[in-house]
Amino acid sequence: MFKHLFKLIWNKKKQNFLLMSEMLFSFLVLFAVFSLLVYYYNNYKKPMGMGYQNVWVVSYNNALQTKNTDSLDTYYETLRNSIKGMPEVNDLSFCSDNVPFSANTWTGLAGYNKHNYSNVNMYNAEDSYLKTLNGQLLEGRWFNKNDMATKIPSVVINNELREKLFGKGEAIGKIIDESDDGKNKKRVVGVIQAIKAKGDYAAAGDAVYHRIDTGSFRWLGKIIIQVTPAANAAFEARLYKTLANYMKNSNVEIEHLVNKRKDINYFTLVPMIVLSIVGCFLVINVALGLFGVLWYNINKRRGEIGLRRAVGATGSSVSNQLIMESMILATFSLIIGSFFAIQFPLLNVFDLSAGIYLVAILLAIIFIYLLVFLCSLYPGRQAAAIYPAVALHEE
Incomplete structure (x- = not known):
């Protein structure tokens, strides 16, 4: 047939x-x-890797122009205390511009034992960053004040990069390199669940998190704030007024991660x-x-x-x-x-x-x-x- x-x-x-x-x-x-x-x-x-429902993002610029590190520290510590003093605020963290669900992307290199990977997402954050986003720690720890005194800077990586660099081997304490010449070494102190920073349908990608210091406030322009479910439009107006009055020469904008995700x-x-x-x-x-x-x-x-x-x-x-x-x-x-x-x-x-x-x-x-x-x-x-x-x- x-x-x-x-x-x-x-x-x-x-x-x-x-x-x-x-x-x-x-x-x-x-x-x-x-x-x-x-x-x-x-x-x-795949899991989102964070809780975004009650997290707001504050964008600002031209807050304080000074070369004095102590003045910067005092200025932003006062701002931090003013925001955390509000009953609707659970926690906050200053961070780089590439916050979750934003169009900003910072990438760099990360390598270990001659296995180098490019287009790795690079984030700069404070000690309270993971808690503010309700992120999940899988291995080791997040940053703390002890990392200020280490000879080799500490970093935290996500599980996507961990699998590529170390496979099933130990990751905590390993030294990775963020340059081609081996002169930019970092020590891995923790591994977190990958955060899908570009939305539900985009891959989380590889990520490295760096701890910011006082001098970083010169170029930072974002604050993520975890608020209580009771936070409403009235509180948002009060928060905006507080920020605008304190940073008089700055353009302040408040966004909700829920809306940015959509x-x-x-x-x-x-x-x-x-x-x-x-x-x-x-x-x-x-x-x-x-x-x-x-x-x-x-x-x-x-x-x-x-x-x-x-x-x-x-x-x-x-x-x-x-x-x-x-x-x-x-x-x-x-x-x-x-x-x-x-x-x-x-x-x-x-x-x-x-x-x-x-x-x-x-x-x-x-x-x-x-x-x-x-x-x-x-x-x-x-x-x-x-x-x-x-x-x-x-x-």
Whole structure:
């Protein structure tokens, strides 16, 4: 039977080539869509790594221009006490501009034992940073005042970077290097759960946290504040007034991490939405084209179908023949498409795990087979309903 089907397909190779090309292009687009969907879903399943519900972000600039470190320390310590003195404030921390869910990104190098990684997220934070964000400590400890006196500066890394640098080995106490020449060494004192700083659907990525000192206040411009659930608009207005009166020459802005998370999630989902819309239009066009081609084939092959029915072929066998022809054409297209798609995990394109691509290939194959089967099912039934005498009389 298959030999007969292959012969029929070969005899109409020019017509079938266009149909196969449509299926091939649809498979490649669906592969891209499913790769993105699987990537986003894998990121979404991972823990956020922090509690953002009651955390606000204060942005400021031009607060105090002085070279005197003691004056800086006194100035910001007074501001800290003023904010923590409010009953609605649980904790706060000064930090660098790349706060969670912001568009700011600071990256650098991190290496250990000749294994160097670039594009590592670099954060600068105080001793209260992890507590303010309700982060989860996995190994070791967070920063404390004892880190001020260490010869080699202390850093905390997340579990994503820990796995790359040390695998299953010990991480606490190891010396990592943040430069190519080995002159910027740091000692790992803790490992935290990776924080998805770019939203639910983006990967957390590798991260290194550095402890800020008093001199860092010259360039810092963010404060994260953990507030109580009772904090409302009235408290926000009071907090803004306190900050504006204290930092008279500064532009103060207060944002909620809950709102920033929604904004960055929308921004992350835009490529997926656009690609999904393009994929849907393409699938609809392919489905209509496939349905039309099969319908046209039935009308062109009424004599052939009538002859087969006249010599004893059942309606179900005629219907199955048309469906099998379509599935064989789809198989040829998927073999070619899979050859190109499998290059992505082999070449590690876009630095995604091979599992994402393999799942996307499988989903795209299932979708194409299902689409072809559904589109050929009704024309196949129409072919099965052709009466031999009528078809032969028309011929």
